[in-house]
Amino acid sequence: METVTITMKNVPALYLEAETISPDAFAGKNAAQIAELPVFEGNVPSTLGKYFEVSGNAGATAADTKIVVKGDAKKVKYIGFKMTAGEVVIEGPADQYVGAWMKGGKLTAKGDVGAFAATAMKGGELVIEGNAGNYLGAAYRGDWRGMSGGKILVMGNAGSDTGMYMLGGEITINGNCDVHVMTHAEGGKVTIKGNAKSKLGGQMVDGTIIIFGNIDVMMPGFKPNGEVELEVDGAKAKFAHFIGDMGERHKKKKGAIVYGNLYKKI
Amino acid sequence: MTKVITDVICPFCGTLCDDVEVTVSDDGKKLLEVANACVIGTEKFLHSQSSDRVTKPRLRQEDGSWKDISYEEAADYTAKLLAKARKPLMYGWSSTNCEAQCVGNEIAEVAKACCDNTAAVCHGTTLIAVQDIGLPSCTLGEVKNRADRIIFWGCNPAHAHPRHMSRYSIFPRGFFTGKGQMSRKLVVVDPRCTDTAKMADVHLQIEQGRDYELLDAFRVALKGEWLPDVVAGIHAEKIREVADILKSGRFGIIFFGMGVTQSLSKNHNIDAAIALTKDLNEHTKYSIMPMRGHYNVTGSGEVFAWQFGFPYSVDLTRGFARYNPGDSSSIDLLLRGEIDAMFTIGSDPGAHFPISAVKQIAKVDSVCIDPHMTPTSGVSKLHVPVAFNGVETGGNCYRMDNVPIDCRKVVEPPEGMKTDLEFLTMVCDRLKKLKGVA
Numbered sequence: 001m002e003t004v005t006i007t008m009k010n011v012p013a014l015y016l017e018a019e020t021i022s023p024d025a026f027a028g029k030n031a032a033q034i035a036e037l038p039v040f041e042g043n044v045p046s047t048l049g050k051y052f053e054v055s056g057n058a059g060a061t062a063a064d065t066k067i068v069v070k071g072d073a074k075k076v077k078y079i080g081f082k083m084t085a086g087e088v089v090i091e092g093p094a095d096q097y098v099g100a101w102m103k104g105g106k107l108t109a110k111g112d113v114g115a116f117a118a119t120a121m122k123g124g125e126l127v128i129e130g131n132a133g134n135y136l137g138a139a140y141r142g143d144w145r146g147m148s149g150g151k152i153l154v155m156g157n158a159g160s161d162t163g164m165y166m167l168g169g170e171i172t173i174n175g176n177c178d179v180h181v182m183t184h185a186e187g188g189k190v191t192i193k194g195n196a197k198s199k200l201g202g203q204m205v206d207g208t209i210i211i212f213g214n215i216d217v218m219m220p221g222f223k224p225n226g227e228v229e230l231e232v233d234g235a236k237a238k239f240a241h242f243i244g245d246m247g248e249r250h251k252k253k254k255g256a257i258v259y260g261n262l263y264k265k266i
Numbered sequence: 267m268t269k270v271i272t273d274v275i276c277p278f279c280g281t282l283c284d285d286v287e288v289t290v291s292d293d294g295k296k297l298l299e300v301a302n303a304c305v306i307g308t309e310k311f312l313h314s315q316s317s318d319r320v321t322k323p324r325l326r327q328e329d330g331s332w333k334d335i336s337y338e339e340a341a342d343y344t345a346k347l348l349a350k351a352r353k354p355l356m357y358g359w360s361s362t363n364c365e366a367q368c369v370g371n372e373i374a375e376v377a378k379a380c381c382d383n384t385a386a387v388c389h390g391t392t393l394i395a396v397q398d399i400g401l402p403s404c405t406l407g408e409v410k411n412r413a414d415r416i417i418f419w420g421c422n423p424a425h426a427h428p429r430h431m432s433r434y435s436i437f438p439r440g441f442f443t444g445k446g447q448m449s450r451k452l453v454v455v456d457p458r459c460t461d462t463a464k465m466a467d468v469h470l471q472i473e474q475g476r477d478y479e480l481l482d483a484f485r486v487a488l489k490g491e492w493l494p495d496v497v498a499g500i501h502a503e504k505i506r507e508v509a510d511i512l513k514s515g516r517f518g519i520i521f522f523g524m525g526v527t528q529s530l531s532k533n534h535n536i537d538a539a540i541a542l543t544k545d546l547n548e549h550t551k552y553s554i555m556p557m558r559g560h561y562n563v564t565g566s567g568e569v570f571a572w573q574f575g576f577p578y579s580v581d582l583t584r585g586f587a588r589y590n591p592g593d594s595s596s597i598d599l600l601l602r603g604e605i606d607a608m609f610t611i612g613s614d615p616g617a618h619f620p621i622s623a624v625k626q627i628a629k630v631d632s633v634c635i636d637p638h639m640t641p642t643s644g645v646s647k648l649h650v651p652v653a654f655n656g657v658e659t660g661g662n663c664y665r666m667d668n669v670p671i672d673c674r675k676v677v678e679p680p681e682g683m684k685t686d687l688e689f690l691t692m693v694c695d696r697l698k699k700l701k702g703v704a
Contacts, residue, residue: 042352043378043583141590142397220483220497247485
């Protein structure tokens, strides 16, 4: 695997839209060609090389390409946008849409990331070592298809609207979560190791939420359904089981109604 | 001699009352009296006559004072500002007519700007929810003639839309609602005991920020499922009792305001309220309608939607329309420091945005087009006063139920004063020349 390192040299005055920072766009290009890739600062078209120092050549394909983003990328949007393979490592913080619409490969963000990370993600792996913003793994505005595959791990906290309209895949949040988790979800799993505030699973049709900490306020549409023992990350524990959202429509499978599941550690 | 002009449209709130009577002097230059309008609408008409009105564009000088300039100089300044900016924000539009909004959109397209209307701090979240799950709605005429179950959720029309209740929602005697208020049951959901709540048959004094839970609880109650003892501070029996009241009507309407659109859960509150409306339609006929604030904020959404495909928070910087509130919405753009020029028309973000966002307006190049002296004109570099739309010039506007109504001119503006449309056309022509797209 070939590694391309891009280092921020001119921090943009406004914000940079750089959907070209992805193994797919870099593949088959040398450092000079990568520096010519288009980016936008507001309505002004520019090149990646104006903002970043580019070193190293990319591999022949996306799968053979690793990108390391160094320096202050706090004002850079769309890193890893629509990536299908390869690897991206962001060494500091990044702005919105990290790994949005990603389909494959591995993206690691060592700092905090902004809102809309992994929007409508279909596959691959996203690791956020800092905190995630709002709308992690959610659908794009107006779309009813959120994250449908792949894995997300957030080592810090997540904002609100995690997994909105989620259809599949897994999100694990080691820290706490703000309001609205898996709203409108029809599949997938969100595991919260810390605490959550409220509105978990509102309008949820199907899917699973597992929470280890506290929930400030439960949704009234979630009905107690006994206790179960679950194995999460190799450790067994007892959980209170709730089904819902009872106010929402639900599908039938083999004659039985399928509900969303919420497991809260006892 | 004076003359009375009847059937005048009131350019204040989204109710867009169309029965106002205005008395003007014989030469049509002085507006003397206003009848039928509410106290706020009356003030809006009379304010056009105030003696301290700014009548010439003013440019801020280095020492902080204002210098009067001509409309031509103001248009030059505005066009240059927009041509130079890398990410200008063109905000407002809700207190001007659709014709001016159209020219504004043309400017935005040439300047590759972000454009947004006051829905950003008002019913924008409603528009997000509508896009997510649709909107079963009706006109206010249907409400007047048919509705026998009225729900005001997180809104206080007694103060914000003063004639809404007398013209459409509570008191009028309609075709199927011949007994007026007696034919209707009024349910108010509000954490405060407002003047609207005092009139209600049922006032659910909900815990602040728990609307989403209560809406969900209503949906659960309609399905006859299990409920916890208390939801949002309301007992389960009460929720089931009110659900029965809602079901028992022949035609129900949910009106909602900023108490739900701008409190915790925002668009999800509206999403759940629309879902509740759909559920109620399994039992009887129900509609839902946002209580839009500015008299033509609905029109601004319509114009944005038919020209750009999205009703607010449109980002044209890349040459095509993108929309994602949170990224392309005004307050986020300002707070995150994403824009380098601010163009305000027909609204007052200085009074309604968080102070940190207003400080950001003061930092960048800015133009404020407004007949009034406002906090926004106070922080802007250029203030362009214009004729009062709906008083000194006519134009198309949309009522809160999406019914288009033409506003009327009742009095002459001060001599030499331009309208929004005239000034924007001047800016548009100059900008096109600067950008070479004439």
